[in-house]
Amino acid sequence: MTKTVYSLQQQLITRTGLLMLIVFLILSAGVWDYARRAADLSYNRLLNSASLSIIERISVQDSQIDLDLPYAALSMLELAPDDKVYYEVIDHRGQHLTGYTKTPSPTNYHPNSEPIFYTATYKGEAVSWVIQSKRLIAPTANGWVVIKLGQTKNARHELSDEIFFSSLATLSGILLLTLLMVWLGVRRALQPLSIISENLKSRSPNDRRPLKTPAIREVTPLIDAINNYQQQLLNNLQTMKVFIADASHQIRSSLGGIQGQLDVTLQASDIDDIRSRLVNIRQQHKKLTRLTNQLLAHALVTHRSDSMEPQSIAVNPLVEELLTEIVRDHAHTQIDFSYTAEADNIRIPGDKVSLKEALKNLLENAVRYGPENNQIDIILRPGDANMLEIIIDDSGPGIPAHQRRQAVQRFSRLSADASGSGLGLAIVETVIQAHQGSLKLDRSPSGGLRVVIRIPGARL
């Protein structure tokens, strides 16, 4: 387990919960507003009908404004038993007529038959008011009579609270239910994961069967990926096993040879004998060194072919650089090298390190198995169908047609006395295969070996 382990389930639920909470808060604000408006509307209607019935009873008699206060109207307001009711009537001259005095008016009120609702503080309490006017048309009293009717807000608050809390209860119920569904859903969705991990846990390392796929479309790619990965590992393991067996054989034989020679040398007393045996041991040791280097090179190219992303390689400078190194290392010999590039700027996708190792092996083979006055030719030729041909010719003994297949195989040497490791062409083959190319052995114009490598030039 890594240190930053987190639970997907917990995270999903926490995030959904948080989202729900936000939704809940927004909805609550909405419900609160709605409840207040609903309560206001209901009670304003009551207030208005009371004010209407009061206003109807205003009449003019004997040049006097007469108000017969209808108690029925006020009793309508008794539906809110805890609230106080205030009223005031003002006559057409603007004089207080009856009721409480100095009740508040809305600012800039123009007498109007339409009722206007407002809230204002009266006697230290928030009071909902309605104001309404009636136009008197009489010779003695001509003008607007204004009535203000107010009621404290306890009942309104009760109503709005009731609406608010009951809505809130429903809302919470729905949200909790949703959260529960999400929780169940997440658990259900993540269940295949635990099934897979149980499967994997209970598997023995030697189990080569692929994992069983549960019939869930979303999970199949994961299972396929795991199975692919397992198959790849198994293949590698198999290759590795065979390789280790071969390599152990080679190394042990070499070491055995050297040890035997050392033992015999220790027994010898003649200085010339010892010297010649030491020369022998050095020879053996050189072979072992080469074998080790080739084993490591083989491991390297195998590993790289499995794991490297192809990059665009400029082939001409690669071959020129390699040729320079080889010529430098064999400058003291009679070997003659030539280079023919039939095109400049040849590029292929691949791994530069591996390709260089492969070509180096081919050139070293050409040197190793050729005569003293060897003629080694390298030809770069853009072939047909976007294939690049790399041809390496030597003037050595060549390989007879019937042995060419065997030559490419690992640890197969065609003659017993050859000093090769038996890995050179296997390395080349591995690299060329990784580049989707082909390797062909043929007869060179001078009768030696011709190696033809064909590698696709374009990205596949």
Add this chain to the structure above:
Amino acid sequence: MRILLIEDNEALADATQEYFRQIGHPLDWTVSVEMAERTLSWDDFDMLILDINLPGRSGYQLLQSLRQKGKTIPVLILTARAEIDDRVSALDLGADDYLVKPVDFRELAARCRALLRRERGAASNTMVCGNLVFDMARQEITVNDQPIELRLRELQLLELFLKNLDRVLTKEDIANKLYTFDEANTPNAIEQTLTRLRKKLSDSSLHIKTIRGLGYLGHIDD
């Protein structure tokens, strides 16, 4: 000429020391970067042979700190790592050459000589290339202490090769360096000069290889 070997494998170091003593270039030996730094602080060396995998700090770190301090002392890297990529990073960090273990002592000695030659050639007027000695100030050549008579073109060509050892020179490179623009310089002329030069220096340590299709490469085999 003093060489410092930094190598923690005692058997290898011992053998290397013995080999270099036998060929007449005794070398000093330390086993770690820390010790090497101490040794370098009180002594002057002409080059370093540096192992990469060392106890404590790695050879790369020493190389890096040397180059950061602006020291241009030639460094030849020895490593047991087969990864060819190492070469890139070693050369990037300022190593002058690179050998993978196990190394052939003759090869190691030859590479050391090549590095020292390069270093010396820049500093003095005499290049010693195996049995060939080129006195640049007097424009005189000896092979095995025998003076060799060279024509001007041959001398110029030789100097060009000695200054570009182990590198490929194309015909164009040579033509550009040896001939002025309006001089007739058929590729044939270069070929003839080269043939004469090779003949006159046939007993020397200098090999000039022709790589048909690519160019020429000079190498000292000493």
